[in-house]
Amino acid sequence: MLISSLLIGCNNDAKEEGTAQDSTPPATAQQPINASDPLPSWADGKIKDSIINFVKLVTKEGPSFVKEEDRITVFDNDGTLWVEQPMYSQVVFAINKVALDHPEWKNKEPFKSLLAGNMEVLDKGGELAVMELIMDTHAGMNTEEFEQEVLAWVAKAKHPRFNKPYTECVYQPMLELMTYLRANGFKTFIASGGGIEFMRPWTQRVYGVSPEQVIGSSIKAKYQVKDGKPELFRQRKIDFIDDKAGKPEGIHSHIGKRPIAAFGNSDGDFQMLEWTTKGKGPTLGLIVHHDDAEREWAYDRKSPVGKLDQALDAAPKNGWLVVSMKENWKKIFSWDK
């Protein structure tokens, strides 16, 4: 992983420009629906038909009708709604934050190696090292301060390959799908392994998903009153990991209902897809398969980021749609010709 390029790709001077605002006007999240083709970036064929038929089936009066309040859908984020290669953006955020906030950590591992562009330390330490990095950089401030940091980063950081803000490196077909579902009375939730507080500041603008419809991993935030001012202070303690079996658990805890459609791209989404599609009545499970190295990336069974192996094998027998980004998506990003 050439993570060193990410640091170069990121403009690090966000902090110097005052309080960040996520005031950019809504992108495609609120786009109007084209009645004759609600999913214009999806190629015609079985996948697109299956999605549209599912929506028609559950919204039309009849034995398969589902009331609006029960039209719950859940979307993974990294690799399903936005780019996760060459590294999850939250890890890039964390690395950038070390460089910005903690020059005194320069000689402390794993930061020393990370700042030197030597990402093997993450590979070797695996998930634990990433978790340590996340906690070291995400704790020790209140929730409002953290929100400002995220907004500042999102406003300035650019994806190293596409040279665009990360919030523009989102999949146009998935934005269309979310808009189409909402126009048909569905609720669109995000259920991501990523940090809930890393997503909430910008999901309304980018995806049209409000903060209370975001489910993710979290560290504990402790209520306290400091100088007469109450705050939620972020602790260096894991609260919840919203991945694998954690996804249906987190979905249940937040929503209290079983979704009828789930969208993912990796083995981390397996249980969410399983829980959703083994429910009663019509359900929809969909996997975004990254097979387009030219326009995006091609990876699955062997990738340390967004590994798709078990879920790919399970897809045919569970009736999960496997979307080929290359074949089924006419556009990947809004800026694609």
Next chain:
Amino acid sequence: MLISSLLIGCNNDAKEEGTAQDSTPPATAQQPINASDPLPSWADGKIKDSIINFVKLVTKEGPSFVKEEDRITVFDNDGTLWVEQPMYSQVVFAINKVALDHPEWKNKEPFKSLLAGNMEVLDKGGELAVMELIMDTHAGMNTEEFEQEVLAWVAKAKHPRFNKPYTECVYQPMLELMTYLRANGFKTFIASGGGIEFMRPWTQRVYGVSPEQVIGSSIKAKYQVKDGKPELFRQRKIDFIDDKAGKPEGIHSHIGKRPIAAFGNSDGDFQMLEWTTKGKGPTLGLIVHHDDAEREWAYDRKSPVGKLDQALDAAPKNGWLVVSMKENWKKIFSWDK
């Protein structure tokens, strides 16, 4: 506490009548708004004016305007939306469940004493004994089975004093207030010390609050696949206690936004009120004060159920409205003349 009467008040044969349905038509939750008086059960005066003025202030264009998406309100449940005397209904549910499901526990404490109507065992053991009772009766089944048990109980159990279903022992003025707020673009969340899964099965029908807008205490539910069927199996492990400082923590975790109005009745709501009313811009904090022994109950500083002491002292200096049920509510229940 004369809890033994609760067992007599409850019809215990729910289980024998098949799968429970929460199919009773919506009560007052969906009632239309009376434009000339949106809060007909509230007596004219300062309290009612303050509520209406707050709603007008934040919904009218101007410096105090709040966007719909930020009109977040939080309501405690026990003692704020429904009766909590002579004992929290969830504890009654638990005691009933012991009698129904576990005849073999007859000789095990604390059930032995509870079933004998000797509630001192709870008083003596305090919160811990209640917690043990709750966990013993709420774990060991999957979430769907538990939901059916709650619905069966709610359909059959009756309040010992009013001889009505618990879900009818709800405060008519608070139902009007929730309806009024929603009609003005507010979102109404419940933030209760009670069990999240004990409330979710019926809050939509009774309060017009959907399951994803319910925040409460919880035990862990573990995702597992049993005989090819995925389920969330309820563990005998506390996940979260949504009381006192836990309320702002739970609100933040579920909603990701700071509320602008909070409604409570006990010291368990203190931090929720504090967190809400010390936010930016106009805010509203309100305490329901139980001072009407004739129509309901009169209790505050010394009551083991719904103790209101610290929050009552803090109300004047924080500008929290203290509602006298006796003076400010023309009706308490829908059936009051």
